[in-house]
Amino acid sequence: MSWTSDSPVAADAYGNHLMMTPEANAETARSLLTDPTQAHRDGMLLTLRSAPSERAVEIMRASLERNFQQALADELEGPHAVARAALLVAICTGVQFTRNVLHNSALVDGDPEVLADLLRTALDAVATAPPVPDAAE
Numbered sequence: 001m002s003w004t005s006d007s008p009v010a011a012d013a014y015g016n017h018l019m020m021t022p023e024a025n026a027e028t029a030r031s032l033l034t035d036p037t038q039a040h041r042d043g044m045l046l047t048l049r050s051a052p053s054e055r056a057v058e059i060m061r062a063s064l065e066r067n068f069q070q071a072l073a074d075e076l077e078g079p080h081a082v083a084r085a086a087l088l089v090a091i092c093t094g095v096q097f098t099r100n101v102l103h104n105s106a107l108v109d110g111d112p113e114v115l116a117d118l119l120r121t122a123l124d125a126v127a128t129a130p131p132v133p134d135a136a137e
Contacts, residue, residue, distance in 0.1 A: 026120045032092055069089055070085070073085035078128075091123065
């Protein structure tokens with residue numbers, strides 16, 4: 001399969017199923033901490049194998065930013081939505097990589113409810129709009 005910016009493998013691996021907004025983060029956390037589909041594994045491995053290619057990295061970055069990061073940013077309230085969306089995508093990618101590729105024992109064998117609650121808290125911290133400083137301060 002040739003890599004394109006609209007690759008179904010990338011779409012499945014990077015976010016068709018994840019919307020990391022405060023009201024969805026409990027479900028997102030549980031999803032990230034359950035056994036991955038073959039498409040998730042394929043997407044992560046495709047990313048790793050493609051990393052040495054500057055062109056492949058450009059295509060993956062553009063697809064990720066356009067298709068997933070921007071869609072998430074559009075759903076986030078408050079300032080710095082694009083930056084917060086990028087951080088949320090990075091957190092989720094890191095969890096998927098560490099759990100599903102490296103098979104980190106704490107993430108694979110840990111209590112799924114405890115892990116999901118901890119991850120939800122982290123996602124909520126980034127997804128929730130930061131307070132706007134009072135103009136009088």
